[in-house]
Amino acid sequence: MMRIGIVGCGHIGMVHGAALERLVDGGLVDARVTATFDTDPARAAALAVPHGATPATTLDALLDAVDVVWICTWTAAHADAVEAAADRGLPIFCEKPLAPDLAASERVAAALRRVPHQVGLVLAYAPVFRTAAGLVRSGRFGRVLTTILRDDQYFPIQGMYGSSWRGDVAKAGGGTFIEHSIHDVALLAAILGDPVDVSARTSSQFGHEGIEDQALVTLGYADGTTATIASVWHQILSRGSSRRLEIFCERAMLWTEDDYLGPLHVETDDGVELFEAEAPPWIDRFAGLAEFAKPIAQYAEPSKAFLDALAADGPAARGWPDVDAALAAHLVVDAAYRSASGGGTPIPLRSRGPSAE
Ligand SMILES: NC(=O)c1ccc[n+]([C@@H]2O[C@H](COP(=O)([O-])OP(=O)(O)OC[C@H]3O[C@@H](n4cnc5c(N)ncnc54)[C@H](O)[C@@H]3O)[C@@H](O)[C@H]2O)c1
Structure with missing residues (x-):
């Protein structure tokens, strides 16, 4: 049993604790949370209580x-x-962002590379986006013309x-x-590939220095097309965190407002087709209220994948998404902030070489 x-x-x-608890109790992984x-x-x-774990008094004691x-x-x-965990050779699931800025993220990435690791970019596992990526990359709707992703919270x-x-800003590195x-x-890298430049405007309306609460970011691609991310932190406390993705291809418009199972709407000259995914069948084994099973599955699936990889491959395991995907995203974030501080001028992105997929 993995501790x-x-x-x-x-x-x-x-949230991870709740997901891991259900994986453990459902007999889906040979592991248990033993220390916090x-x-x-x-x-x-x-957090130790539901797992019967031991709360450690220092990081070293836990590790x-x-x-x-x-x-x-x-x-x-x-x-x-x-760094402390990597020095001990322990496999690491690290939350995103890796660190508040690019230089620190590169240091975190260097430590993660030394051990089996996975980064908490959990949208990589969302079936709705995997379906969108598969459809777009198949080329059946022609080239992608533009993509609009609105993210609000x-x-x-x-x-x-x-x-x-x-x-x-010292703890978070920036805002939304x-x-x-x-x-x-x-997510856009998984669907569209890596951009070649980025331009951005940001603004802070709520008085937290260095913490932008709005960002309008344009990603440019090698063929001259663009994608836009509109990211906003508002004050509507009754509104849940949400995303709306619209992808315009030559012969289809794909959109969704659900960032896990969909449906993904695909409009073509033949009409509108809906793609709705099922949560993994093993969530039937989750204890507790059924209404929480799907939200928890969004975190359980990546965790299960990492634990399965560790069980199968031990020290040779490599989780996904890994530091390559995380660092590629940090490069874009860093360029967006530099562009915004320069009034929105496009910043070229350095290539990260062959795709990490
Ligand atoms: N992948 C996702 O969907 C997702 C969602 C939310 C948050 N996050 C990321 O997870 C991280 C935590 O976010 P959160 O919402 O849980 O924040 P939080 O404030 O709820 O929890 C952070 C905890 O870290 C503790 N902490 C701070 N420094 C520590 C240290 N040196 N050693 C041990 N504990 C320490 C704090 O006391 C606090 O309890 C952030 O990097 C955030 O961006 C990822």
């Missing part, structure tokens, strides 16, 4: 007692925990997030674009 440690026991630590650590001991103690670690601290604290220092670090839309950047 799992969770470092950082806030919002996403609890947070600089706030009450959080480590609270000494586990076989694999989930790093779920706020962004600026990923580096120290990742209430300013996440309130409500269910219950934590203030996303208003602190790095913190939330890094998912969107990785």
Whole structure:
């Protein structure tokens, strides 16, 4: 049995904990959360309870007692925990963003490369986007002309997030674009490939220095086409985090407003076809309320994939998405911020070589 440690026991630590608990209780992985650590001991103690785990009093104590670690601290604290775990040769699931800026992200990536690892860019597993990527890449609708991705969320220092670090640039690195839309950047790379340049305008309306609450980012591709990400943190607390994706191909328009199962709407001259995916059948084994099974599956599926890879390949395992996908997204985020600080001038992106897929 693999002993799992969770470092950082806030919002996403609890979400991963809940997903792992269901995988364990459903007999879907040979693993268990056995240790938790947070600089706030009450959080480590609270997360330990449902797993019957031991709250560790130091990071070293946790790392000494586990076989694999989930790093779920706020962004600026990923580096120290990742480096300490990599020094011990432990496999690491690291949350996104890797770090607040590109240079620090490259250091985190260098440590992750030394061990089996996976990055929490969970949209890579969403069936709706995998279907969209497959359809677009098949070429059956002709070339992609333009793509529009709107990502909106209430300013996440309130409500269910219950934590203030996303208003602190030293801990978060920036606002809505790095913190939330890094998912969107990785998603568009999976569908459209790597952009060749990026231009951006950002604005901060809510008084948190260095934390943009709006970003309008245009990605340019080698064939001259573009994609746009509109990313916004608003104050509508009743509105859940949501995404709307529209892809205009020569002979089809694909769109969805659900970032997990869809449906994906595909409009062509023949009419509108709907593609709706099923959650993995094994969520039937999840304990608890059925209404939570699908939201938890979004996190359980990547975690199961990582644990399955570790069980199959041990130290040779490589999770997905990996540091290559994460660093490619960080390059875009960094260029977008540089463009925005220069008034929106396009910034060329350096190539990351052959696709990491
Ligand atoms: N993949 C996703 O869908 C997703 C969703 C939400 C958050 N995230 C990412 O997860 C990370 C955490 O976000 P969150 O919403 O859980 O924040 P949070 O504030 O709810 O939790 C962060 C926790 O880290 C703890 N912490 C800080 N420094 C630490 C250290 N050095 N050692 C141990 N614990 C430490 C804090 O005390 C806090 O409990 C961020 O990087 C965020 O971007 C990813």
